Amino acid sequence: MKNEEIAARFSEIADMLDILGEDTFRVLSYQRAARQLESLTENVEDLVRAGRVDQIPGIGAALAEKITEYVTTGRITYHEELRAKFPPGVLDLLKVRGLGPKKVKILWQQLGITDLDTLKAAAEKHLLRRVKGFGEKTEENLVRAIELVKEGQARAFLVDAARVVDAITEGMKASKTVERIEAAGSFRRMRETVGDVDILAVAKNRAAAGAAFERLPGVVEVLASGETKVVIRLAYHDYEGSPRTIQVDLRILDPDSWGAGLQYFTGSKDHNIRLRTMAERRGVKMNEYGAFRDEKRIAGETEESMYSCLDLAWIPPEMREDQGEIDLAATNRLPKLVELSDIRGDFHVHTDATDGTEPLEAMVDAARHRGYSFVGISDHSVSATVAGGMTADQALARRDRVRALNRNSKGFTVLLGTECDILDGGEMDYPDEVLKELDFVIASVHSRFTLPREAQTARLVAAAENPNVDILGHPTTRQIGWRGPIELDLDAVFKACARAGTAIEMDADPRRMDLNSPQARAAKNAGCTLSVDTDSHASANLTWMRFGVGTARRAWLTPADVLNTWPLEKIREFVR
């Protein structure tokens, strides 16, 4: 939808006006409009076509015109005019945690800092601490915060890579130049971020396939254009609506090398090196064209053949990280990994009662349409003020509404829970009597991220040990490109969870992926149960489950390890 793209532009306009010191009222009106567009469930393109843009609450004639302009031309002239007033790079400064328009204005106009690199250099040379509003602590934090932004910019979120892959696959299929097409690389292995997208294809006419690839919508640059390999840079909007680019490699394979190519270009590099070493010991040479013994080809057409020629079972791509998977494949002990179709529900779903954008009933319907048998509603508790947390009374008042929904739905159950804040010392934000009344409780940290390691660990351990807490939400609180993990002895938290029978979340919000796959694997090995949730704030976010499951597979989890694959009766027992 164009909604996010326009919202991102309005919000950038607000920031630019703010930096330029323009009228607060105008800044606020763009901010408000951006929020309206983000929470709008209708597609703005439909509203423009129906001539109903000015009916969006909070959008006056001037803003309606800009929305129409973007939908019809793909640009907002006013946005571009404002952008021209800024050296490229200045707006990147706003992506740094701790920097708002006021501080960016000072950095740019008083110190002449116009991009992340010069800002980092200035912070390292301690040039900022004397500036009003900065100080020593801010300066120290900035260096790490800038690194996080740069890491975030260098790699795409998995959800965005998936959209790029889908668009390319559809575009190439529509061009009718390829007989076969599939994504390999880190995307196929479901890494939480993707450096570049690797696409493999089979084509009778290679030149025609290459040409079609170079002409795909969004191509901004052709970096290489050969018979077997074409490399492009593609523009796309990330899931938050911000414009970005990504490199895409297309490799055109011979049909009898398809399996070899798929195996080779899926990686990981470490997995491939281990495999090749094993092959060499058996006198087999392996490369992207096939497997060969004494110049004789023994495999290559299918990926299975590349493994079976070494007496190995086929290894799921998510496991190919050289973490012991080849030994398991050699002895037929590969785990039966959890699959998307095993998932019976989602515990972490917000509604418009707090910071979600859709009513409870809409989220419930969307979950039911995914074929789930339950959904857990987990809105914020009162201390989560920025997220519009609910009082205990408000939380409990929804019980009747949920009972009514459950009375009228066969085979589908709404569980009414909470995402309850963990307070400074590990106490819960709602009293025990309230937590007991709810079907389940996710406990999460949303404040005091900088507590020292010992205190932070004790805080999470206390929450995990609270008998009313069922799931520890996004345990490290890291956000890719924004905020590092809290200082924590994760092993101690895992032990506490295993002991207390509290599940640990794998939050599949694209920025969070928290726990990530190595952490989740450690949690499983410590005896914990995991809950793979989307932390949805809109019904469209429920689709993130695919990536949560991908990450769970990277952690070698089986359905037994994942709470939300269990039958509802067993789940009820667990949360009781």
Ligand code: DGT
């Ligand atoms: P990325 O793009 O940073 O997210 O990670 P990958 O894993 O997609 O890495 P990429 O795009 O450089 O290469 C794709 C796959 O191709 C990689 O996973 C394994 C294979 N590959 C690339 N270069 C080499 C190499 O020098 N040796 C071996 N054995 N495999 C390679």
Ligand code: CA
């Ligand atoms: Ca790649």
Ligand code: CA
């Ligand atoms: Ca690549």
Ligand code: ZN
């Ligand atoms: Zn949360």
